[in-house]
Amino acid sequence: GEDVEQSLFLSVREGDSSVINCTYTDSSSTYLYWYKQEPGAGLQLLTYIFSNMDMKQDQRLTVLLNKKDKHLSLRIADTQTGDSAIYFCAERISGGGADGLTFGKGTHLIIQP
Amino acid sequence: NAGVTQTPKFRVLKTGQSMTLLCAQDMNHEYMYWYRQDPGMGLRLIHYSVGEGTTAKGEVPDGYNVSRLKKQNFLLGLESAAPSQTSVYFCASRRTGTQNNYGYTFGSGTRLTVV
Numbered sequence: 757g758e759d760v761e762q763s764l765f766l767s768v769r770e771g772d773s774s775v776i777n778c779t780y781t782d783s784s785s786t787y788l789y790w791y792k793q794e795p796g797a798g799l800q801l802l803t804y805i806f807s808n809m810d811m812k813q814d815q816r817l818t819v820l821l822n823k824k825d826k827h828l829s830l831r832i833a834d835t836q837t838g839d840s841a842i843y844f845c846a847e848r849i850s851g852g853g854a855d856g857l858t859f860g861k862g863t864h865l866i867i868q869p
Numbered sequence: 870n871a872g873v874t875q876t877p878k879f880r881v882l883k884t885g886q887s888m889t890l891l892c893a894q895d896m897n898h899e900y901m902y903w904y905r906q907d908p909g910m911g912l913r914l915i916h917y918s919v920g921e922g923t924t925a926k927g928e929v930p931d932g933y934n935v936s937r938l939k940k941q942n943f944l945l946g947l948e949s950a951a952p953s954q955t956s957v958y959f960c961a962s963r964r965t966g967t968q969n970n971y972g973y974t975f976g977s978g979t980r981l982t983v984v
Contacts, residue, residue: 764909791975798959798977799912844911856902856927857961857973861911 762845762860769868774832776863778845781826785847788821789857790830793842802830802843832865840867871895875960875976882950882983890945890979892960899965901943902927902973903935905956912959918943919965950983957981 759781768774780788786807791799805812805819805828812819818831832839842864846857873894882888892901899920904912914927918937932954934946943962947954960976 760911789973799961799975801973846912856904856914856917857912859904859911859913861909 760845760847760858760860762843762863764861765864765866767866767868768835770835770837772835774830774835774839774865776830776832776843776845776865778828778830778860779826780828780845780847780858782847782858783823783826787848788819788828789846789848790817790819791844791846791859793844793862795841799844835865835867837867837869840865873960873962873974873976875958875979877979878977879980880982882947882981884950884952884983886950887946887948888950888981889947890958890960890981892943892945892962892976894941894943894960894962894974896962896964896974897940898962898974899940900963901937902961903933903943903945904959904961905929906959906978907956915945915958950981952983955981955983 761779787804789804790802792802793799803814803817805821816833820829842862844862845860848857876891902917903915906912913929915933916927916935918924921940924935936944958979961973963973
């Protein structure tokens with residue numbers, strides 16, 4: 757079955773790095789995604805990683821994938837107040853009937869001044 | 870280029886009423902999806918469509934119907950609304966093929982309250 761797990765809250769100080777973790781259970785995942793949702797808004801795609809990659813970097817964002825442990829992380833360097841949001845990890849499973857995304861419950865990133 | 874547009878943005882229904890949520894995309898995407906988002910539950914797939922004239926059930930399809938008469942539109946219907954259907958509804962779309970994997974494009978959501 758498909759299940760994506762994330763911790764519900766993460767609190768960091770402004771300027772520090774934030775690391776949001778995610779675990780998934782389906783080894784047939786092809787792509788893994790990170791989405792950002794600000795209050796009252798829709799989902800904004802932050803980044804994605806293909807399952808045959810270990811790392812992907814995009815400006816302040818670094819995604820690490822440990823396929824053996826089925827663990828995905830998102831690191832945000834120099835966290836700013838504008839990074840305060842809910843971050844969703846999602847997996848896409850190719851060949852499944854739905855071919856949609858399975859989401860975690862989201863991690864609320866709280867920025868302390 | 871509007872992307873994915875959902876209408877309405879807000880709606881309040883009485884129990885037993887019916888309504889249709891409209892999702893329109895102008896990116897010529899083949900696949901379209903309806904999700905619902907509830908507090909502490911993340912997003913769950915209701916129904917999806919892999920092309921014009923096709924629909925299929927997702928994880929939580931009960932109480933909803935969908936139609937994809939035109940490629941650019943995906944309609945979500947509630948025949949007899951229940952308070953348990955109070956939620957935020959998101960539509961998404963994406964292209965098929967292995968070349969494009971930049972993710973799914975989401976609409977801004979419809980906040981539905983059933984009283």
